Amino acid sequence: MQLHSFFNSSTSYRVRIALALKGLAYDTLPVNIRAGEHRAADYVANVNPSATVPALIDGDFRLGQSLAIIDYLDRTHPEPRLIPLDTELRARVLELSTLIACDIHPLNNLRVLRYLETELKVTPQQKTAWYRHWVAQGMAGVERLLERSNAGPWCFGSQPTLADVTLVPQIANALRMDCDLSAYPRSLAVYEHALKHPAFAAAEPQRQPDYIA
Amino acid sequence: MQLHSFFNSSTSYRVRIALALKGLAYDTLPVNIRAGEHRAADYVANVNPSATVPALIDGDFRLGQSLAIIDYLDRTHPEPRLIPLDTELRARVLELSTLIACDIHPLNNLRVLRYLETELKVTPQQKTAWYRHWVAQGMAGVERLLERSNAGPWCFGSQPTLADVTLVPQIANALRMDCDLSAYPRSLAVYEHALKHPAFAAAEPQRQPDYIA
Numbered sequence: 001m002q003l004h005s006f007f008n009s010s011t012s013y014r015v016r017i018a019l020a021l022k023g024l025a026y027d028t029l030p031v032n033i034r035a036g037e038h039r040a041a042d043y044v045a046n047v048n049p050s051a052t053v054p055a056l057i058d059g060d061f062r063l064g065q066s067l068a069i070i071d072y073l074d075r076t077h078p079e080p081r082l083i084p085l086d087t088e089l090r091a092r093v094l095e096l097s098t099l100i101a102c103d104i105h106p107l108n109n110l111r112v113l114r115y116l117e118t119e120l121k122v123t124p125q126q127k128t129a130w131y132r133h134w135v136a137q138g139m140a141g142v143e144r145l146l147e148r149s150n151a152g153p154w155c156f157g158s159q160p161t162l163a164d165v166t167l168v169p170q171i172a173n174a175l176r177m178d179c180d181l182s183a184y185p186r187s188l189a190v191y192e193h194a195l196k197h198p199a200f201a202a203a204e205p206q207r208q209p210d211y212i213a
Numbered sequence: 214m215q216l217h218s219f220f221n222s223s224t225s226y227r228v229r230i231a232l233a234l235k236g237l238a239y240d241t242l243p244v245n246i247r248a249g250e251h252r253a254a255d256y257v258a259n260v261n262p263s264a265t266v267p268a269l270i271d272g273d274f275r276l277g278q279s280l281a282i283i284d285y286l287d288r289t290h291p292e293p294r295l296i297p298l299d300t301e302l303r304a305r306v307l308e309l310s311t312l313i314a315c316d317i318h319p320l321n322n323l324r325v326l327r328y329l330e331t332e333l334k335v336t337p338q339q340k341t342a343w344y345r346h347w348v349a350q351g352m353a354g355v356e357r358l359l360e361r362s363n364a365g366p367w368c369f370g371s372q373p374t375l376a377d378v379t380l381v382p383q384i385a386n387a388l389r390m391d392c393d394l395s396a397y398p399r400s401l402a403v404y405e406h407a408l409k410h411p412a413f414a415a416a417e418p419q420r421q422p423d424y425i426a
Contacts, residue, residue, distance in 0.1 A: 049357030050312050061301060065315070068307035075300050087288050088274060094281035099263050101311070102278070106319035115346065120335060133328065144262030 001026040004055040007208035011066040012054040013169035018070045020199035030210035096163040104138030146186040153193040214239040217268040220421035224279040225267040226382035229416035243423035309376040317351030359399040366406040
């Protein structure tokens with residue numbers, strides 16, 4: 001398999017964790033989204049019509065969107081399963097994962113921050129306040145979901161799931177942006193636990209071949 | 214079952230379509246997000262820790278996040294199935310659905326538009342431009358995905374799936390905001406087809422008990 005990825009993309013980071021947890025070997029095909037390579041005509045026409053990273057290539061099959069890719073990997077390589085089969089546990093995992101993937105991450109990704117700067121001419125302070133506002137609002141929800149269900153060490157028990165796969169890149173981003181996360185102790189405990197796991201460590205941005213310091 | 218819903222919420226609209234397609238009866242419990250009822254202490258503590266709509270109540274089980282709810286309904290009431298079991302078709306359905314749910318809708322929902330107005334003091338013109346920018350960028354991706362796979366009359370063939378369930382509320386929103394959708398003929402054809410289906414019609418905002426003209 002091959003993964004079109006950018007080291008600093010949270011959605012690429014999710015898929016890298018999933019691949020590593022499943023022990024799947026892959027080649028990284030770097031797509032520099034800072035330079036707009038995800039919008040290149042060849043990439044959009046032949047790899048990923050969404051014009052985003054990540055994109056997985058598995059034989060003849062090319063697939064974009066991180067959650068779709070992880071669901072695909074869970075069906076083609078079910079062990080270890082990241083989206084549980086138990087109906088209620090599965091629902092809880094998807095609830096937390098989509099809270100992050102739909103309610104937090106989309107507001108703070110590169111294209112949005114650039115739009116704020118270039119089109120709306122916000123100040124650096126306004127950009128930081130925007131970023132922290134959506135992290136705070138979303139992470140409060142994540143923490144409440146964990147208060148209801150979390151027994152540790154992972155979001156939903158003794159095995160990592162898609163919930164951890166989405167939470168870890170989100171927390172890493174928030175820490176990079178100096179967000180105060182002290183109100184989310186359960187989320188932070190999961191994050192600290194995950195960083196010690198070799199699959200999560202292997203997927204970190206600074207371990208990628210396209211890493212730029 | 215009961216559904217905490219707001220008539221004009223796209224994510225509630227998705228779940229209403231799914232419930233109607235499956236022929237499931239439910240009571241609507243209106244949550245007026247314009248008035249902030251989704252952030253009320255009782256709702257957050259006892260119904261939906263995400264502090265969002267929709268939220269499904271099925272016996273003792275309470276679940277937020279529209280995609281998680283639809284996956285749950287697909288497991289508890291599999292006919293008709295909205296997230297296909299065939300691996301590649303399923304991946305295509307999830308790819309298009311999450312493109313809408315993660316890359317378009319989150320940028321244009323009520324809380325974001327309000328933040329632009331109240332915190333960033335954007336002009337009405339800037340707010341409209343923001344809305345249309347993300348619709349145009351996202352819908353171009355949706356249309357390209359349909360160009361690759363769509364044979365009609367639905368996004369992926371002869372039966373509606375989660376892709377149609379997410380596309381229809383997105384297009385309805387875009388039309389309400391007077392976005393020019395003429396560049397997306399395949400998407401519009403699916404939308405026009407869906408509106409004739411009784412389940413899609415029953416889920417429309419103006420058919421809901423909490424509708425405000």
